[in-house]
Amino acid sequence: MASIGGSTAVLNTAHALGLVDSPAPGKPLTIKPASGKQKKIVILGGGIAGLCTAYELERVGYDCTILEASHRIGGRNLTLRHGDFIDELGRPNYCNFDEDPNLYFNTGPARIPGHHRRLLGYCKTLGVPLHVRANESRLAYCHDTNAFGGKPIRIGQVISDTRGFLSELVQKGVKADAFDQELSKDDQERLMAFSKFFGDLKDNGVYEGTTRAGSKTERMLDHSTPTDTLNFKEMLKSNTWWSAVFASEHYDWAAPVMEPIGGMDRIVAGFARNIKSPIYLQSQVQSIEVLDDGVTVTYLNKGKIKTIKSDYCFNNIPAYFMSGIENNLSKPYTDALASMERGHLFKVAFQMKKRFWEEEGIYGGISYTNQNISQLWYPSHDIHTEKGIMLGAYGWDTDRALPLEAMELDERLKYAASQGDKIHKNYSSYIEAGASVMWARMNHMMGCSAGLPEGREDEVLSRLYKPEGRHFMIGDQVSRHSGWQEAALASAHNAMNQFSHMVTEKNA
């Protein structure tokens, strides 16, 4: 790398290119058509941000090339089906689901809320049909090995009881004159009526259960009878119940969420269909040299080092890999990249020979548990067909991930299965096949949902939101919302806005 110039030169160039008034992050994408001779773009990494960049820059006249280290594009937008290669370090394996297009497992992103406008816009433009995914089922379970004797409780019961008990407390507060200072008598009267309605309280302000959570008697022909209430004090002791009460309140998880029909990777396929740029797979970047007049990248392909010279570079490589890739980027910039933490998000999925959950009234949604598997997801597509792929574990806490990461594949599946048995009777007996993706062990990825260093978020992002010379960092990692495709797109759009501003200034 003796030929690589110093970082000072690069920074001087950046200033010369007029980045002082560069567009603020988050602005709508506006790229001017390519003009002049500097049209060659190299994109490192074929994840969602890289694909989006190629798609957009192609359209305005740039010549793009994508280098992708792995055997496939899409990054963490990975949907597994029959026979797919699972590139876990040290434990490469193949997905053993039946050969059936409906039997798939979204190992990375799995839901799209209505306010992710960039992603939804691409789904529309690229012709990726969507349907609603039931992210919440009130008939799914909340389970804690340490509460209620380990008995799974329907989420509808947890939510209804929480509302009931809190409303009862509000009514007691009013009666104890606890709110006299801020609420007039009229307000208090309305509050009494509202809280009664909110919690389905008796006339005396007491919560005695609600038919909102179901009925102990056959409610079509007989009088409805509220199901038994939980012990609120016991409920307060376990955070697992809290999850169930919160899950649908998260802005990104709130109803409705969508998913592409047939698997999340239909988005990757949509980009691929609409991109003409060459994509070189199994091309692992070895060095990045940012020069005043271009960017030189070397990469390893089938045992040979190759070189590509371009005018600009968009870099979608996981930031924590950058310390292993020779480059001439400035120390502050490479420090920012190195500061990013790998996430340990993991998922396990099982092919179930029977959609037993539907017989329990569950059509999608999530069950929550305090066990390491954390969540069970039920598919809400292809209802009433014979088989289905269930998510048998989904967590992101490092503490929960590490034991699973250390396990051999079979052991991992057995472990997840045995925890599932605590929630559904005979759960294990329905399992026909299983697959696991521990993102921190996946080759060319080694992480998911990158973390910003605590206390340094602003500093790191303000540096990475801007290019260094002709080098632009992209991906959900360069955002405040990692782990979401929308963030990957926001990052790519921001980089392209910076780029467009840079080349416009330069040509002006």
Added chain:
Amino acid sequence: MASIGGSTAVLNTAHALGLVDSPAPGKPLTIKPASGKQKKIVILGGGIAGLCTAYELERVGYDCTILEASHRIGGRNLTLRHGDFIDELGRPNYCNFDEDPNLYFNTGPARIPGHHRRLLGYCKTLGVPLHVRANESRLAYCHDTNAFGGKPIRIGQVISDTRGFLSELVQKGVKADAFDQELSKDDQERLMAFSKFFGDLKDNGVYEGTTRAGSKTERMLDHSTPTDTLNFKEMLKSNTWWSAVFASEHYDWAAPVMEPIGGMDRIVAGFARNIKSPIYLQSQVQSIEVLDDGVTVTYLNKGKIKTIKSDYCFNNIPAYFMSGIENNLSKPYTDALASMERGHLFKVAFQMKKRFWEEEGIYGGISYTNQNISQLWYPSHDIHTEKGIMLGAYGWDTDRALPLEAMELDERLKYAASQGDKIHKNYSSYIEAGASVMWARMNHMMGCSAGLPEGREDEVLSRLYKPEGRHFMIGDQVSRHSGWQEAALASAHNAMNQFSHMVTEKNA
């Protein structure tokens, strides 16, 4: 009707048939195969209960005939598409939607929760594919002409703020020692932590808004900033906000709900495909004579009175029509039938030339308003296609229905459109076509979601849950949950259980 026997004879027969130990309502369906010669069944009315009865009795060897007064089967399971006849009394009209299978309007039932096991069972058995319908959208609106200056508010804001404000009150109650008597210090500490989490409160226990309701800043790249909170006191003044906070708590409306792909009438088609029994359309029943050894029914078909003799009769005719049909049923029984009230449920739907709601982030769900139209429903199927059918009004209060029932068709659509304009800017400008169904004015129906007479529910139902002689009353009307297909099926199953018990006793 001089030949019709007295009601006393009928009742004596009923007792002779051993109905004393008849099965309790709500038991699983168990019908013994037909034996002996008495195999002829007449079913009056081809609604869901009638179709289910024909389907089940056929399978165990009975010869069924369905008489249906209207030009179609399905009853209130009516899905309108291009060119369909809308048989409103005095205002017959045709649906003017484009000719497109995705442009349909479920005028009656429109959602199936996971615990409606009978209906879901039939969907599975009959091969009716389902998908999830987004019944809730946190991005849809709550609107009240008298609150917040008539500005529509996102439902997510209403829900998040309600949780925040109630949690804040709970914390104040704890601080004011309002709950000391029932909660230990430990409990109170946990309650403080839980309510902070439930409402997303600040450390000091104050609610200052939450990013659960969204962000004022671009949240992918910038810091999230909570949206402005509503004024809780103003919110308490309007019941419309209450609806938004409650809607997803109703056991039948809670997430997820399903709908048949292509329209609710795919269930009717599923039954029709699987029924061999003859169905006579435009056959309006004129008289029912229940005899010791059979039932004689006369009906009007193409201007001629025809007679059908059967061994047993299952009657799916709206109960309030029975006073206009000659019969020899007992006075207590006909009194029970006459006591049922017609419901005034109504819906209006518009074909929109553009799915403008998707551009507002709304993918399904419901907006609520205090105006007569009450609700706007957004389709969650065929996302991102060009056009869509939106529900432009959906109410069941008689007070809200009557003004709309009185209107001419065009006036009704204009009225609904102008109220929609209060919720969505330029709403009217997207309307290409419209259809309305006021069930209380629909020929052969004249109502929807029958009401039981207040205070007499038990008496009326206990009478109608049992046959009178060889006559069985069926339909959602004979249930505690009218307006739902599941109730129609529960009623039919109950009648068939009574029937099976009767004929078994008789043959024993």
